[in-house]
Amino acid sequence: MYNITMWIYIVIGAGVLFFLILCLCLAVANFSFDNFRDKQEEARKFGVQGLTIYDFVENVNEQHLGNALRMARCAEFQDHFSVGVIALSDKTLSSNSLASFSIVAHELGHALQYRDGKLSKHWKNKHKKRILGRFFLPLMLVGLVFAILNLFGILNEIFLYVGLGLLGLALLIFLIAIYSKYLEIRVEKEASKNGIKLLADYFPQKELKICEEFLNSARLTYWGDLFRTMLGWTMLTRKSKMFD
Numbered sequence: 019m020y021n022i023t024m025w026i027y028i029v030i031g032a033g034v035l036f037f038l039i040l041c042l043c044l045a046v047a048n049f050s051f052d053n054f055r056d057k058q059e060e061a062r063k064f065g066v067q068g069l070t071i072y073d074f075v076e077n078v079n080e081q082h083l084g085n086a087l088r089m090a091r092c093a094e095f096q097d098h099f100s101v102g103v104i105a106l107s108d109k110t111l112s113s114n115s116l117a118s119f120s121i122v123a124h125e126l127g128h129a130l131q132y133r134d135g136k137l138s139k140h141w142k143n144k145h146k147k148r149i150l151g152r153f154f155l156p157l158m159l160v161g162l163v164f165a166i167l168n169l170f171g172i173l174n175e176i177f178l179y180v181g182l183g184l185l186g187l188a189l190l191i192f193l194i195a196i197y198s199k200y201l202e203i204r205v206e207k208e209a210s211k212n213g214i215k216l217l218a219d220y221f222p223q224k225e226l227k228i229c230e231e232f233l234n235s236a237r238l239t240y241w242g243d244l245f246r247t248m249l250g251w252t253m254l255t256r257k258s259k260m261f262d
């Protein structure tokens with residue numbers, strides 16, 4: 019009898035803990051997005067005179083990338099860098115705001131990482147993590163249901179152990195996802211740092227600071243992106259990332 023009571027507490031405790039973590043993750047996912055929008059608004063207010071995005075990319079391409087970088091177009095909010103190509107939306111290209119320069123500088127920062135051979139492993143891990151992340155909530159819920167149904171005497175004992183095993187797996191996936199996101203965010207951080215260095219050739223300190231704050235706020239949304247992958251089907255998260 020004592021044994022069953024103990025298991026009930028353990029399972030309920032684990033359920034409450036998961037629920038609290040879930041709330042925290044959703045809060046980060048949604049807060050980071052709002053914070054990003056605020057900083058983006060600020061960076062959009064400032065216009066740059068005498069330098070176009072196109073010239074900036076061309077200059078960096080010539081000075082740092084041996085003219086190996088190609089430019090391509092992409093849809094709005096999907097600016098990104100992939101093997102030797104910087105893809106920018108019409109909106110980013112035609113704007114002269116600090117927000118656009120920051121995004122482009124960040125992508126050029128990735129181009130420098132690519133030049134230095136730092137990106138291919140990062141891309142592979144990102145894909146693997148995305149697939150793994152999808153198993154998190156289903157494992158957790160099935161595990162919880164198995165364990166609870168056993169404690170109420172509906173399923174036999176084997177389901178309790180299977181349920182706890184599944185909960186353990188869910189926790190493991192959660193920890194792996196957090197760690198690999200941390201590695202990914204280090205790459206993003208370096209890309210932004212590279213980007214700020216590139217911009218320092220053109221912008222004074224005050225403008226640089228706005229760019230830096232904008233890119234920092236974007237980095238928080240990468241955490242939001244992790245939780246969105248894991249919890250997306252709960253429909254409680256919003257789109258949290260605007261560029262890659």
Ligand SMILES: [Zn+2]
Nearest residue numbers: 128206209262
């Ligand atoms: Zn990036």
